[in-house]
Amino acid sequence: MTAPAVPACITPEQATRNWRCPLCHAPPGTPCQAKPEGDHLARYLDAYTAGRLTREYLAAVLAELVVITRWQIVQGGTS
Numbered sequence: 886m887t888a889p890a891v892p893a894c895i896t897p898e899q900a901t902r903n904w905r906c907p908l909c910h911a912p913p914g915t916p917c918q919a920k921p922e923g924d925h926l927a928r929y930l931d932a933y934t935a936g937r938l939t940r941e942y943l944a945a946v947l948a949e950l951v952v953i954t955r956w957q958i959v960q961g962g963t964s
């Protein structure tokens with residue numbers, strides 16, 4: 886008998902995307918915006934609040950933003 890497969894490593898971006906977006910309700914695994922691919926900042930904040938992201942990663946995401954609104958899209962490639 887073998888144990889169920891568990892992903893060996895999950896990136897912070899994947900951890901965020903595996904979270905349902907509280908703003909647009911994009912389901913887990915689906916980006917909030919398709920082109921360019923990205924997710925709402927609200928999704929990152931919820932994932933951080935739930936302990937899925939480190940404070941350092943969230944700070945790095947915020948540092949890339951020029952304008953911060955609740956509905957801000959964070960484009961992929963942060964990690």
Ligand SMILES: [Zn+2]
Binds near residue numbers: 906907909911917
């Ligand atoms: Zn969203």
